[in-house]
Amino acid sequence: MIDCPRGDMRDRLPDLLNERLDAATRAEVARHVASCAECAAELELLRSMRSALAPAPRVDVARIAAAVAASRGTAASSPDVRPLAARRPAPGARLIVWRIAAAFAVAALGVGTWAVTHRQSSPVYATAGTASSHAPDSVTPAPTVAAGPPATQRQPAAAVRTPPTAPQMLASTGHRGLVMDGGVNDLSDGDVKMLLQSLDSLTAIPDADPAPVSYPIDDGGGQ
Amino acid sequence: MTEPSRTAEEPDDDALIARWRSGDERAATLLVERHATPLARFVAGLGERGDVEEVVQDTFVRAFGSLDGFRGESSLRTWLFTIAHNLVRDRARSRKGQRDVVSIEEWHAVTEHDALDTAVAGETAEQMRRAVQQLTPMQREVFTLRVTEGMSYKEIAAVVASTEGAARVHYHNAMRAIKEFLHD
Ligand SMILES: [Zn+2]
DSSP states (O other): OOOOSOHHHHHHHHHHHTTOSOHHHHHHHHHHHHHOHHHHHHHHHHHHHHHHHOOOOOOOHHHHHHHHHHHHHHHHTSSOSOHHHHHOSSHHHHHHHHHHHHHHHHHHHHHHHHHHHSOOSOHHHHHHHHHHHHOTTTOOOHHHHTTSOHHHHHHHHHHHHSOOSHHHHHHTTTOOOOOTTSOGGGSOHHHHHHHHHHHHTSOOOOTTSOSSOOOOOOSSTTO | OOOOOOOTTSOOHHHHHHHHHTTOHHHHHHHHHHHHHHHHHHHHHTTOOSOHHHHHHHHHHHHHHTGGGOOSSSOHHHHHHHHHHHHHHHHHHHTTTSOOOOOHHHHHHHHTGGGOOSSSOHHHHHHHHHHHHTSOHHHHHHHHHHHTSOOOHHHHHHHHTSOHHHHHHHHHHHHHHHHHHHHO
């Protein structure tokens, strides 16, 4: 069998066979093959080779998928510094937990500041804004959190009925109130220091988790 | 069989990876369904004489276990084949000294050859498989990736840890050897 001198065309025969060429290139190669006996023969040989080599061992897709799912659970439950994550087998489930925790955290802080100011009509939103000014990349405002699983939408309301510890923390500083519709700039030094301390006490978000997650409280809050 | 193109309704690999990352277990099943058979064919073609399914399963487990390291610079398919290539190579090393080429009989055993469609007449197909068997392991791997799986030289280079130029040379050497074998 003689090889075609057009190496560029021969090189593309497997791509033509496997339909991996864009329309223009495909037309060009097909035109060449139509006028070149060597390439036409080689393309037929490749087609036959592909058919001859096509048979594959049968594999159990369900079993493999189950093994993948099982390995995911194993990996997530390995020793871990993240207390919430360590209790949850799957990242998906973990994400929901973090979202719930985030909603609690936001709600608790919101209610706390509301309890101190006695004049804020939407504490969750206001507090989310305050927290964002501290860590804008890792805090998700309550409305975004609520876009997750339905359960998280109800969490802030549930938290409102539970006496949170955040107001106690705030009250213990001796400051009478925070102006919620202002920014961090409107807070006194003591307010800011106290807020930063309370934020620092919250667990950091693990890098491995998807971005839109907020702070859960790991001590003090939500008890 | 190895059709790379799919209908517009089917989510692509990237979309399924995103779904899996967000906790959708079904996405993993879809990805396994999509890639398991080509991987099994590839693994068997590399001469893996142990449990092909075990290698394929191990490939997926490793791939999904390190998806965080997968940045989408290559396709998921290329990445899976690369992992499978490494697994087979490691297994071959662990049984060093044994021959690395699977016989036609062994190939029949692992590929359930009797269930073949009749696109290629039996005797001709047999000759073609023998033609591939007589290639060097590298030629055989490059040739099957190029022809059976439709990979580009760039993708092949990634799988076999080589260069595009080397992959091209291996392919053309394989093609010449196959033609000589079939026309002798
Ligand atoms: Zn030609």
